[in-house]
Amino acid sequence: MLSLADLAVIVGTSLVVALVISAVAVAVLQLLRRASILVRLGVVVLAAVASIVGGTVAIARAMYISPHDFVVLVWVIAVAAVVSLGVAGVLGMGLVRTSRTLRDAARAVGDGEVVAAQPQDSSEFSALSRELADMSRRLAESREEVRMLDESRRQLVAWISHDLRTPLAAMQAMAESLEDGIAADPERYYRQLRSQCATLGHMVDDLFELSKIQSGSLQLEFGPLSLYDIVSDAVADLSPLAATRSISLNESQDGDLTVWGDARELSRVIHNLLLNAIEHSPAGSGIHVTVREGAGSSVVLSVVDEGGGIPEEHLAKVFDAGWRGSAARSPRDGVVSGGAGLGLAIVQGIVTAHDGDISVRNTEAGCRFDVQLPRFRTAAAGT
Numbered sequence: 001m002l003s004l005a006d007l008a009v010i011v012g013t014s015l016v017v018a019l020v021i022s023a024v025a026v027a028v029l030q031l032l033r034r035a036s037i038l039v040r041l042g043v044v045v046l047a048a049v050a051s052i053v054g055g056t057v058a059i060a061r062a063m064y065i066s067p068h069d070f071v072v073l074v075w076v077i078a079v080a081a082v083v084s085l086g087v088a089g090v091l092g093m094g095l096v097r098t099s100r101t102l103r104d105a106a107r108a109v110g111d112g113e114v115v116a117a118q119p120q121d122s123s124e125f126s127a128l129s130r131e132l133a134d135m136s137r138r139l140a141e142s143r144e145e146v147r148m149l150d151e152s153r154r155q156l157v158a159w160i161s162h163d164l165r166t167p168l169a170a171m172q173a174m175a176e177s178l179e180d181g182i183a184a185d186p187e188r189y190y191r192q193l194r195s196q197c198a199t200l201g202h203m204v205d206d207l208f209e210l211s212k213i214q215s216g217s218l219q220l221e222f223g224p225l226s227l228y229d230i231v232s233d234a235v236a237d238l239s240p241l242a243a244t245r246s247i248s249l250n251e252s253q254d255g256d257l258t259v260w261g262d263a264r265e266l267s268r269v270i271h272n273l274l275l276n277a278i279e280h281s282p283a284g285s286g287i288h289v290t291v292r293e294g295a296g297s298s299v300v301l302s303v304v305d306e307g308g309g310i311p312e313e314h315l316a317k318v319f320d321a322g323w324r325g326s327a328a329r330s331p332r333d334g335v336v337s338g339g340a341g342l343g344l345a346i347v348q349g350i351v352t353a354h355d356g357d358i359s360v361r362n363t364e365a366g367c368r369f370d371v372q373l374p375r376f377r378t379a380a381a382g383t
Contacts (some may be wrong), residue, residue: 010059013055013058013059014055014058014059017051017054017055017058018051018054018055020054021047021050021051021054022047022051024047025043025044025046025047028043029043029044036096037092037095037096037099038089038092038093038095038096041088041091041092041095042085042088042089042092045084045085045088046085048084049080049081049084049085052077052081053077053078053081056073056077057073057074057077060073098120098122098125101118101120101129102120102125102128102129102132105118105129105132105133105136106132108136109132109135109136109139112139112140112143113136114133114136114137114140115132115133115136116133117129117130117132117133117134152320152321156321160203160207163203164200164203167196167199167200168200170192170196171193171196171197174189174192174193174196175193177189178190206342206343206346207342209268209342209346210321210342210345210346210349213345213346213349213350213353214349218265218349218350218353220261220262220265220353220354221262221263221264222260222261222262223260223261223262223263224258224259224260224376225258225259225260225261225263225266225376226256226257226258227257227258227259227266227291227299227301227373228251228253228256228257228291230263230266230267230270231251231253231270231289231291231301232251233267234267234270234271234274235249235251235274235289237271238271238274238275238278241275241278242278242287245278245281245283246283246284247278247281247283247284247285247286247287248285248286248287249274249286249287249289250286250287250288250289251288251289251290251291252288252289252290252291253290253291253292254290254291254292254293255293257291257292257293257299257375258299258375258376259299259373259374259375259376260354260373260374260375260376261354261373262354265350265353265354266350266354266373268346268347268350269347269350269351269371270289270301270303272343272344272346272347273303273344273347273369273371274287274289274303275343276343276344276369277303277304277305277307277367277369280305280307280308280366280367281305281306281307281366282306282307282308285305285306285307285365285366286306287303287304287305287306288302288303288304289301289302289303289304290302290304294372297374297375298356298372298373298374298375299372299373299374299375300370300371300372300373301370301371301373302368302369302370302371303368303369304363304366304367304368304369305366305367306365306366307366307367308365308366309362309363309365309366309367310360310362310367312362315360315361315362318344318360319344319345319347319348319358319360320345321342321345347371351371351373354373354374355374356371356372356373356374357371357372358370358371358372
């Protein structure tokens with residue numbers, strides 16, 4: 001059995017040798033901090049083997065073993081060290097291959113490619129490969145979303161520029177006629193100028209409203225509201241316009257339904273939906289506005305027109321800013337709201353800001369827009 005003195009000598013000698021070799025290894029690794037992982041791994045393994053060999057040789061010499069036994073011990077240690085270095089080299093080459101694979105994958109992600117997750121030699125590297133693949137997919141989706149938004153922005157600018165140019169050109173022509181004194185009926189020109197100014201004002205107002213919605217700066221003043229009262233006011237306001245096209249506006253409700261919302265913005269929602277229906281309805285048709293109780297403590301507002309419907313492939317685009325419908329849904333002659341194709345986009349933004357939902361579907365004769373809003377008691381309970 002070892003005495004405490006012998007144990008102290010063995011531990012102390014091994015510790016000194018290990019500390020010296022470790023210090024040298026740290027210094028070498030610092031110098032090789034930009035070297036390949038294979039080289040740095042070789043230094044670590046070599047330092048570990050050297051610590052074991054150095055400590056073993058020092059202790060063996062101190063224990064005064066025979067020269068024959070010492071030579072045998074040295075050979076055993078040498079063989080083990082060579083094998084260990086060989087195994088470390090194989091492992092290092094695997095790490096180098098894995099790092100190159102991941103580096104190539106990262107470069108592909110940077111180039112905009114979508115990469116697939118590949119199994120690696122360790123769970124950590126496999127997890128990193130899966131993360132790179134997921135990141136490439138998310139980046140591709142983000143790039144596609146940005147591309148679509150940019151395309152939508154360019155189309156919106158083009159449409160708005162066209163819509164602004166039309167009333168501006170008419171105003172310029174009428175102003176020149178009045179200035180030159182060749183206007184046959186100046187009073188009529190003045191009325192038309194006021195009408196065109198109102199059209200431009202509505203377009204600018206729509207642009208401002210949409211910008212607030214898209215920037216998240218839309219301020220709402222919530223309170224309990226009778227949705228049917230707002231519908232009745234909107235129907236009364238727009239009935240004269242509908243009458244010019246021989247279009248009837250019909251309203252109905254299912255009980256006394258109160259919602260939690262902003263009166264001004266919800267009125268804008270109903271006005272925009274009714275204007276859209278009037279624009280796309282043929283003369284002599286009817287528009288039906290209903291308010292009823294929905295599922296899950298909600299209130300549903302429905303606007304149904306007879307404007308011929310929308311192609312199914314275009315239904316998902318009706319709430320895009322600036323989107324124009326097909327010929328079947330283009331505005332009828334004599335009914336022009338003066339908007340820039342922003343009405344339904346504004347409607348969706350306002351409804352979303354109320355924690356509601358809006359949908360559209362075709363009916364037998366036209367389209368049906370359904371707006372679902374939270375009831376007053378549900379909203380009030382959460383405040």
